[in-house]
Structure formats: structure tokens, C-alpha cells
Amino acid sequence: MTEKIYSYRSGNAFTKNPLVPEYDACGNLLIKDVHHFEQMTTFNRSTNISERIVHSKGSGCFVKMKITDPLSDITVAKPFQNAGEEYEGILRMSTVAGERGTGDHSTVRDPVGTSFKFKTPYGVMDWVFNNTPVFFIRTGGTQFEHFIKSQKRDHRTGLGADYDATQFWDYLTLNPESIHQVTYLFGDRGKQVYPYFNAYSGHTLKFINKDNEVTYVQIHVIQDEGVKNIVNGDEIPIFGPDSNRAHLQSTLEAGKKYSWTCYVQTMTPQQALDFKYNVNDLTKVWSHKEYPLRKFATIETTAPIDNYFEQVEQVAMSPSNLIMDGIEPSNDPVLVARLFSYDDAHRFRFNSPNYDQLPINRPLNTECPYGYKTNNKVDHIPANLTRDGFMSLGASSDKSFISSVDNSIKFPPSAVCPITGKSAPAHSHYVGAKYRADVDTEQKGLKANQVKDHETVAKVDSNLSFMEGINEIDIEQATALYEKIYTKEQQERMAKELINHASTTKSPIVRKRIPQYWGLVNKDLGAKIAEGLNVEYEYLPLKEYCESLKTGE
Template sequence: MSVQDETAGPLTTEAGAPVADNQNSQTAGAGGPALIQDQLLLEKLAHFNRERIPERVVHARGAGAYGRFTVTADVTRYTRAKFLSEIGKETEVFLRFSTVAGNLGAADAVRDPRGFALKFYTEEGNYDLVGNNTPVFFIKDAVKFPDFIHTQKRDPYTGSQEPDNVWDFWGLSPESTHQVTWLFGDRGIPASYRHMNGYGSHTFQWANDAGEVFWVKYHFKTDQGIKNLTQAEADELAGKDPDSHQRDLREAIERGDYPTWTVQVQLMPAADAAAYRFNPFDLTKVWPHEDYPPIEIGKLELNRNPRNVFAETEQSVFSPHHFVPGIGPSPDKMLQGRLFAYGDAHRYRVGINADALPVNEPKAARARTHGRDGVMYDGRHGGAKNYEPNSFGGPAQTDRPLWEPTAVTGATGEHPAPSHAEDDDFVQAGDLYRLMSQDEQQRLVDNLAGNIAGVSHDEIAQRAIENFRKADEDFGKRLEAAVQALRG
């Protein structure tokens, strides 16, 4: 679909008729009431009433850019994905950054995880890698996600975000301790989208031509260097320039200062998973680098801004279920829930034909489906048959799955994830705390204490503190003292 030249020719109605007067509506005589025959007036008002779509429930606040991914290492022994098939190969991408909790009009410079959603326009179809700027998350099972987000959003009675709700949930969900330690540390408020890392966060499957399976984690390391804001700096910036991160990204690309990331992966042979010391599919944990060292596989560059933020950034849709041959899901229970939830959200929010919009449609491949009709259907299929199998040359199945099957055993039921030798909700949070310098630890304690001090129920505050004490005794002791000092 070509972009129309809106600068040439006369102003027209949506049907293409020239507009004689765009300053005055038609009335019954000078000073009289407006006329229903004034189709320009009705068309403009009706369109204006409908020119917004529902904002995302989470990740509403965002900025996007186009760019390219370039392969820098041979990974064909791990995956048969064609866009990774040779060194030097380039694939066009679209990346949307976002905050999680804030609405569309919220400020950028806030303490919140950042979304890092990347669409690869590959020759085998679009591949979406929908991650964050943290390698872990607050929960490990998608059934808890709506409850978690409800605590981050506005309270149904007060209409405000309430510390009681936030810390009540985190205290009662100790698996959140690791991510909360990340969030309230120095990296909790990136200075810009360009100065932060990105992560696939989940564990995914790679499979090679021989059918060998590897579990993989993605890391996008910023080449601009990590830069963060203190809470005081963020508070000031959010008040002065709510659009700070969006503006920074757009202006950097406009001046040719294209941000780049070095792309790395950790790879685990499938046979290692069962006996690994942590559950490798637990989203609240990382794979320590000494166990599976990251290897560089490519470079990511952003070099083109969207021409229209609404059409491209707001209407962009990402789904973790958009895989290509050689890449697939893992048994990660958070990922399994997202495989449904993201596509469903966009079918509701943008529409059933959202994947046919220019920002979402495949660019190096062709979508050949039997889906028809619905809102904004453009008739692209013509008179072709809309069923399969058929005898009229329509698209048919390939008989080769995109990824390899995962063996399962046991009875159906509401099962917790299998426990491994060193699975614990607190060990990695403690490891993270002990990696920090004394100054970093103090800022972490101060950030947490300032937030927990706003809790109105002592038992909620104490429960939260105890989770950090279980991660590290010194961590809990310092935090308790800081909270007590603030609460009097």
C-alpha cells in the first residue's frame, strides 16, 4: 500500500470530492441552525469521534522505530531460521519501546520496566520477540498476570495507584523479589530508550535442520552504554518533559545518531534442562553466565522514524506466537499464556485485520491465508476460495512444523512448575544485591524504603521487608531500618 501524497491537489472529502469551504458549516440562513445535508461537517465530526482506538491495557505508553538486524556469527548448527542463516544477512525490523503501568498520557521518566518488542520482517514470515529491559519478571505463571496488573493500575475505589495494593501482592508473591530488586535498583529508571539493554526474558526453542533442540535466551546489549536516572532526576524530568524518552529516540535518529545493540544468546542443549539447578523455564530467574556464557550473534540498528505515530507505533501489533521455522516456544508458563493473550488483545484493540496494516504485514514474505472479511478487510484475496484443502490452487499446509515437539507426561491439572535443586524465590535476588556496590545498595534500599513507607498496613510493609531479608540478611536489616525511619 503506497503512502498518499497529502500535499498535492485540493482538499477533498473521504470520498474524494473537492471541498469548497472548510471554514464554515452549512446553516439554514445566516445565524441559523446547522443542516444535516452538510456531509463535510458530519463526516469530520464522525471521524473525529472515532479516531482513537482503545489503548493497550499494559504497555500503552510507547515509541517505535524501524531498523535492521545483521547476523555476525554462524548459528546454523542451532537453528534453521533463514534470517539467521548466514553472516552478513540483514533483516528489516520494527522495535516498539514502552513503559508497563502508565496510560497513554503518562510520563516516560518513571520507575517501571520497559517493553522491548521487536518485529523481524523475515522471508519466512514475521518473527516477533516481545521482551523487556529486564531479564526476569515479577511472576512465573500467566494465571496471576491480571491480578498483578490490577495492583499496578488505579484502585477501583480511590482511582489512584495504591502502595497497599502493590506491596500486598508483592509480599504475598515472593517470586517477585528478584524483579523488584531489579526495579528499585539503579536500572529501574533508564535515562533513555537508547541507554538500556533489552531481553527476550523468556526461554525459547531453537531447532536445527537435523531436529536437534536448544533452549535459548536473548540479550540485546546497548552500544550506547547503560545510563540511568536517580529518583530525584526522574521526578524533575517527568515534570519538565513527559515525552523525554520518545523525544530522545526520535531526535537521535533524525540527526543520524542511530542507536545500536549487540545481540547475544545463551544456548542450553535440550538434554541439560531436566537436571539444571534452576528451572530453566522460570521467568523469575536468569541463567548465570558462568553456566551458559552469552555468545554474540548479531547487531541491531534503529535508523528510521515512523512517518505517523498512530498508524505505525500505536497500531503496531506484536505476538509471541509469531514464530518462524526453527524457532518456537518453551514450557515457560508465562510465555504459554502470552501466546494467546497478545494476539487476542490486538484483535480486540485494533481489529481482526490488524496484521494486514502496513506496519504489521510481512515485508519479505507474503501472507497467504483463508481468513476473510471483518472490520477493515480490503478484499486482498479477490475471488479466491476461502477453504483448505481445495482443488483450485489455494495455499496448503507444508507438513513440517515450525518447531520441534516437547515431550510431556502425567495427568492434567493445576500443577506448579517442576522444582529443581536450587529453585528458590530469594537466592537470585540476594545474588543481585551482593553484586552491587555499597552506593548502589544504599540507593536500592532508599528507593524501596521510600515506596514501602507509603503502605498504610504495618503487616503488609513487614511482609515485604521479610522477603528481602530472606534474599540477604543485611538487605532486610537495612531496609527495615530505613522504613522505620521514614514511618516514624
């Protein structure tokens, strides 16, 4: 019988690790990695209806951010320069795995997607966060489809984990780096009351200031009234799959205001280099004691939604809308993949590249297609070289290329030139083709020190050693969360929830492996789950556990 071989969609055999994308010595993912992009673009188009492939079940409300403590010492990003500036926006909260018609977090245990879109005078700023500071995966877009599809319905039967949880637990137990996030998921935070949740960037960002200094940053959005979880089922009226959405909408309509305080955690390049863990690893948190929170803003709800389709369904968030002058992505492989994948998914979902021209997504500083300005306080009118396409709502008289006969488009002053490291004034001139006298330039311009402490930053950015496997260091934060943060009552509830969820697992192989997976966090927890699932428990340390996952010839 002919063997079944893992292959590209072209049919050619794929001989590398399909779960790890290609990256260079500097820690950069490679656009020439055909398999990586094939995985992401196919996944984005693998739904048969025009709803999100993830985060489909959403609710929303309008919000306003106010800058209280500028971050001008660590970034030149314009939205964070002036105390008192306010930005209107919208908050969309969602489940991750379920379809549009499934339950919200009043009935479903799932991370909460917590995404903010702020309309600043300088452009749109999106915070595409979650209610937990870590996530299930860390090696990039090659894991997107493998992971998400394991949390959805079985494609063979159309049935979910309440019928058979085999694929849910098979994926997680085969990828032990997921265990920190899953410890959050089956704790009390797995079912939260809207909008009593925190939001976290999870990913590390690189802030750059006027002196060309890099600061590694994570953003925390903390609920001022504290988080509230659905533990007993009587925290809010539960009447069906939309109970959380109904609670949010009804309380806002009654005049209730909700608020959050925004903080950053920061590291210098040297601190990031000396960090016990890895700032590019999405499965790790930073100690608040070592890296204290620094307040910079507040967020308050302003109004309930009044058109669900236009405001919650048509809103399109993307991590790429947080990247601007003064904010760069780290080399976190999942963040880098999301910069591409979210926009690509929106282009498919709307069947157009122009979804960003819809009213809910449109920047304040773009001219309205009906002839009047969107906002009188804009910083500038944006112009670029993208044109046309289905659903294009704005005409442009600009050239579609950098032109020597049309100098109406100005190039903004740059605080930091990416090549020379020097600032440049605004201009509207074509600077001409640069003559290269030496054929072999050794790319000296590109290799010039782009930021201060360049060598340290390069070492931090290039460290993706966690892509090569799992270590005991990848388990210890989950253990600390379970043993030191959770109370005895919370531990008991977590074990009960785990047993209830895993009890539908039909595969005896996976069913036996689940207690061993949780034994990595706490040996007694593993034994308790084994007893609840009525399977024999054999505790395995991490190395032996990984060896046990290998399939035989």
C-alpha cells in the first residue's frame, strides 16, 4: 500500500518539522517559507460562511481611552505623548473557538478575546489582546490551524468536545508548552462575566524613544472593579447562550460605566537578555515584582452598541495596527505571524482589501468619500500607493507610484531612519536612484547600528531557542499558578472542571495521557484526574513524558 506522506498542497513531500517555521540567525521568520504561508492563508479561508474562523462569537461596546501618564521617555509613538489626550474606540469581546451561534462565556469555557480599536488623530490603533497574559502556542503560524481546529468540532462528525473531547486533549497533551494557558483556562478565569476581565498584550513589543533606545514592553489593561468569574452560575442571569452579551448590553443601557487602568511592564535590552525566560515566548509571564507595572492611561465605556452587524461584525482588528513610528514588533513568532494572518483573514472575510474603509474601521484622518472631513483635529491626511479593488469607498487623484511629476505626497519627518539611525526632515521630493560604486557593499548601510545597544538588542531578538523543544522551565510557571496563586477551593474546582470536560474523551490512549499531562504541573493533580477518569495513573517527569509521546514504527 502506498504510504501517506506529509506534503505541501502541491503534492511534494515536506521533509522538515511542519510545526516549526523557518527563521534566520537573527530570529526573523522568513517570507520564503512557502509551507508557513500556505498553512496560514489556507486556514484563513477554511470557513464556508463569511464569519471569522476564530473569535466568531462576539459582543461589543464603545469606549474612550485617556492618556494619564505619557510614555514619551520610552517611545516616540504619537498616541502616548500627551497627558489628557482622549481617543474614542470600540471594545469587542469574543470566544475563540466557537461559531457565531454558539454560547458566550456564560456557558462556554474559553479564553476571552479582548480587542480594542481606538481612533486617534494620528491613525487607527488596535489592541488585539486576550484576558490571559499567555497563550497555547509559541512557534508561529504553522500551529494556527493545528491548534484551532483541535478546539473546534470534529470535521468527521460535526460534533464538539461535549460528545468526544479526544481531539481537544490530543493536541494539548502532544504540545506540553500549552499547559500554562490551559491552567488559566480551567481555573476560574475560564468563564468570565462581561466585561469584568483584564486584557493583556501577551506579546512583547519594542518601544523606541527619541534617543533611539529600545525598551521591551508588555501592555496590561486591568479591570478597576476586579475580575468576576462565573463559578456557581448565579453571578448573572443565565437564560441561554447569549447571557453574557445580554448582561453587558442591559447594564450599559441602564447607565452603568465600566473602567480599566492601563499599564506597561518594561525591560531594558540587558534585562531582557538576562531574563530567566524569553521575552519572545508567548507562554511566559514577567514577574510584577521584578518588572513593576507603570500606569499610562485609563479606559471607560461610553455607550452600548446600537447596530450589531455594523459595529461588532464589521469591525476588523489587527495587531499590525499597533505598529507605528516608535513601536515595533518583537521577534515573538506568533506575533510576527499574526501581523500577516489577521489582515489576510479580513481580506478573505470581506472579499476585499478595502474593509478598512468601512465606517467602524476607517481612520479619523482619511477623507470621507462623501466630501466632508471625518475629524477636524487630525494630525495629517494619509496617502499611500494602494488603489482600487472591490468595495473601494474613496477616490484618489494621487499617482499610484512614487512620482517625479506629482509632489503632493509628503514623506513625514523620521525620528529614526531605519538605515542611518539619523532623523530626517519632511520632504516631498523624489530623492533619485542611489548610485552604488562598489558591487560588494557587504550591506554596510543595513548593518549600521539602527538602535542604541544594538548588539544586545540583536542577541535578544535572535533568541528563539524555545522553538527547539520543551524544558522543565516551560512547566514551572503553570505549577506556580496552580500551587501558589490558586486557593484550595479553586484547585478543587479546577480538578472538577477538568474531569468533567475530559470525561467524554473516547480514545483510551488520550484518556490515559491527560492525567500524565497534568501530573507535569502537580503530581497529586494528575492522580486526582486519573481517579476521576477511571484510568491507571503513571506519573512521568517531563523528559519521560516527551519520550512517551513518540509513536512506534
